[in-house]
Amino acid sequence: MGRGELSFERGGALSPAPLPRGFFDRPSHEVAPDLLGRVLVHGPVAVRLTEVEAYGGPGEDPAAHTYRGRTPRNAVMFGPPGHLYVYFTYGMHFCANLVCLPEGSGSAVLLRAGEVVAGEAEARARRTAAKPVGNPAGNPVARPAARPVAFRDLARGPARLAVALGLVREHNGLDAILEGSPAGRPHQSAVMLEGRPAGRDLIRSGPRTGISTAKDTPWRFWIDGDETVSPYRAHVPRRRSAAATSVGEVPSS
Known part of the structure; x- marks a missing residue:
């Protein structure tokens, strides 16, 4: 994907310049608020x-x-x-993070929500695709067509964001920094763009x-008043399999 190949459908004037690796070579709680308003592109879909x-x-951090x-x-x-850390949670969802600090440090920022600014049709198709299910006879049948997803909900929440961008296990470790000439960038690679950084007066934390x-720990950051921000939910204990891990919670492995 070259700089001139992406056409932003929403979001107004967004800078297509890539973020440098040094942007992420800082503590995660410093990188996190600076990510607000930036754009992650994966294939045809872009999320601010x-x-x-x-x-x-x-x-x-005991929650990491x-x-x-x-x-x-x-x-x-x-x-x-600047690399993507993609993990599977609750046996159902993938969530995406961006690695921070120098190699060997073990820190990242979870991408919780965003606005789809390019590739809306593709993102919507991914979010509304019918999945085959089994019937008592063991034959696959299609679920009834889902109701249309509201625009604000296309990438509202970490699992939805990963689905909208098409991020799955195979993208774990993908480099999101565009270095050198973009001419040979594979179409299915990811890249972080400058976008339009949120004004400091609009950034909230909690x-x-x-x-x-x-x-x-007040390390959740969001753009105040943006309809795509997910609602805050306190932890509710639940039964889970050994392979399932809630967002941000320490895995057993």
Whole structure:
């Protein structure tokens, strides 16, 4: 994807200049508010970020996946800054993060919500696609057509954002920094653009949502008044499988 190949359908004048890797070579709670208004592009879909959460490093932040150290699952978080850390949660959803700090640090920012500014038709198709289900006889049948998704809900929430952008397990570790000439950039790669940074007077912060540890740490950042920001939800204990991990909560592996 070259700089001139993306046509923003919404969001007004958004800068297509890529963010440098140094942007992410900082503590996650400093990077997080600066990500608001920036644009993540993956293939034909682009999302302007309106809500994010920061997570710290090993032994520092008990709500972070890296709190207990490096594992095969969280290894990307210990890699170079500016890469995508994509993980599976509750046996149903993928969530996307951007790695911060130098290699070996183990810190990232969770992408919680955004506004689809390009590729709306593709994002909508992904969010409303019927999935095959089984009937008592074991034969696949189609679910009834879902109601149209409101525009504000296309990427409102971390799982929805990942679906709208088409991010799945195979994109874990994808480099989101456009370095050198963009001419050879693969179509399905990801890139972070300058977008239109949110004004400091519009940025709000508060406790992170849905986590049971370090839940009062005010590292959730959002653009005040933006309709795509997801509602805050306090942690509610629930039964989960060993493979399921809530957003930001420490995995058992």
